[in-house]
Amino acid sequence: MEFSATTFRELCQQHGIAVTHQRQVLFEIMQGMHGHPSPEEVYARVKKKIPAISLATVYKNIHLFVESGIFREVSMHHGTLRVEMNSRPHHHMVCSMCKSISDIDEADLGLLPSHQKLPGGFLVERYAVDVIGICPECQAKKVN
Amino acid sequence: MEFSATTFRELCQQHGIAVTHQRQVLFEIMQGMHGHPSPEEVYARVKKKIPAISLATVYKNIHLFVESGIFREVSMHHGTLRVEMNSRPHHHMVCSMCKSISDIDEADLGLLPSHQKLPGGFLVERYAVDVIGICPECQAKKVN
DNA sequence: TTGACAGACGATAAGAATTATCGTTTACTA
DNA sequence: TAGTAAACGATAATTCTTATCGTCTGTCAA
Numbered sequence: 340m341e342f343s344a345t346t347f348r349e350l351c352q353q354h355g356i357a358v359t360h361q362r363q364v365l366f367e368i369m370q371g372m373h374g375h376p377s378p379e380e381v382y383a384r385v386k387k388k389i390p391a392i393s394l395a396t397v398y399k400n401i402h403l404f405v406e407s408g409i410f411r412e413v414s415m416h417h418g419t420l421r422v423e424m425n426s427r428p429h430h431h432m433v434c435s436m437c438k439s440i441s442d443i444d445e446a447d448l449g450l451l452p453s454h455q456k457l458p459g460g461f462l463v464e465r466y467a468v469d470v471i472g473i474c475p476e477c478q479a480k481k482v483n
Numbered sequence: 484m485e486f487s488a489t490t491f492r493e494l495c496q497q498h499g500i501a502v503t504h505q506r507q508v509l510f511e512i513m514q515g516m517h518g519h520p521s522p523e524e525v526y527a528r529v530k531k532k533i534p535a536i537s538l539a540t541v542y543k544n545i546h547l548f549v550e551s552g553i554f555r556e557v558s559m560h561h562g563t564l565r566v567e568m569n570s571r572p573h574h575h576m577v578c579s580m581c582k583s584i585s586d587i588d589e590a591d592l593g594l595l596p597s598h599q600k601l602p603g604g605f606l607v608e609r610y611a612v613d614v615i616g617i618c619p620e621c622q623a624k625k626v627n
Numbered sequence: 628t629t630g631a632c633a634g635a636c637g638a639t640a641a642g643a644a645t646t647a648t649c650g651t652t653t654a655c656t657a
Numbered sequence: 658t659a660g661t662a663a664a665c666g667a668t669a670a671t672t673c674t675t676a677t678c679g680t681c682t683g684t685c686a687a
Contacts, residue, residue: 348556352610356663356664357653357654357655357662357663357664358654358655359653359654359663359664359665360486360653361664361665362664369566369568370568372568373567373569374569374584375565375566375567375568375584376565376566376568377563377564377565377644378563378564378644378645379563379612379644381536381566384595391665392665392666393665393666393667393668394645394666394667395645395646395647395666395667396664396665396667398644398645398646399646399665400664401564401566402567405566410566410567410568411664412565412566412567413565413566413567413575413584414558414565414575414611414613415488418522418645418672418673419521419522419557419672419673419674420545420556420673420674421520421521421556421557421610422513422519422520422521422524422525422545422548422549422554422555422556422557423519423554423555423556423557424513424514424516424518424519424520424554425517431557431558432601432603432605433505433538434605435608438516440518440519440557442603443601443602443605446664447601447602448530448601455565457576457587457591457592457614457616458587458591459576459585459619460619460622461576461578461587461614461616461618461619462573462587462616462617462622463614463615463616464579464614464616464617465612465614465615466612466613466615467558467612467613467614467615468610468611468612468613469558469610469611469612469613470601470604470605470607470609470610470611471608471609471610471611471676472601472606472607472609473605473606473608475603475604475605476603478604478606500634500684501633501634501635501682501684502634502655502683502684503634503636503682503683504682505635506635520676521673523672523673535636535637536636536637537636537637537638537639538637538674539636539638539639539674539675540636540637540675541637542673542674542675543635543636544635545677560672562643562644563643563644563645564644565647567632606634
């Protein structure tokens with residue numbers, strides 16, 4: 340929608356990555372998908388166009404696209420199950436560089452709207468806010 | 484903090500689970516932890532008290548505690564990496580029963596406070612809100 | 628208190644998702 | 658167009674989590 344086929348080459352140049360056939364097809368197919376596809380789902384679709392493509396290539400390029408900011412991943416997750424030990428109402432600050440999570444009290448964040456029902460009839464139990472940003476440590480490290 | 488050692492037995496009775504030594508030690512140790520420990524971290528601590536405990540037992544009981552609502556997991560994660568294909572500003576409605584994710588436009592959710600810096604000096608890039616609740620399909624299925 | 632039985636335990640194999648390795652091929656720059 | 662760094666495909670390896678299974682332990686009724 341926002342990137343036309345002609346700009347894929349420029350997009351790659353911007354990010355200093357090579358324009359390969361696999362990369363281009365992958366990009367176009369991903370753009371045509373909606374929702375929150377998994378690597379396997381993307382792989383299944385790309386294979387229809389490039390039967391010989393490897394799953395590893397799909398993974399490598401999805402990561403590349405995410406790192407370049409071309410696509411975004413749904414909720415930074417931390418590989419492993421994590422249990423919440425803070426029983427006070429709070430949310431999370433997630434560092435986009437080091438992926439560290441720290442807590443912020445709900446009161447310090449400010450209040451959220453609390454509709455009981457959202458469009459579509461979704462029944463709200465609670466809100467979980469991830470504040471994505473740069474933690475103080477990474478701000479200090481960041482040289483540019 | 485909120486559950487005393489004496490109430491662990493009651494807590495188990497409420498949820499219809501047996502009071503075992505492993506379970507009790509696990510519970511107490513987890514309560515003493517802070518942050519967002521992983522199963523491995525919990526396992527490492529519990530092993531100091533019960534060297535013979537199995538990692539599988541730790542996993543099984545963490546799940547049990549989470550299902551019972553005794554503890555909560557940090558951000559419902561979906562097992563696999565998911566890529567965001569909706570480029571409009573939006574957030575997510577996550578069903579606590581079936582774990583499905585659907586999008587909600589930021590405008591439909593209402594505005595969030597947009598401090599540039601949060602307590603501790605965390606630099607905000609963006610907010611990602613997960614609205615946890617029950618999707619219409621699961622509301623229909625829900626009999627009780 | 629005891630005895631039966633469901634459920635919990637530990638050990639470990641299996642499974643799923645992801646990443647690393649490596650030899651071959653391809654794209655970019657001069 | 659040649660040289661080189663990067664990308665590719667195949668697949669082994671890793672990591673995290675779950676399943677299996679034989680043994681053991683809580684729970685509940687007698």
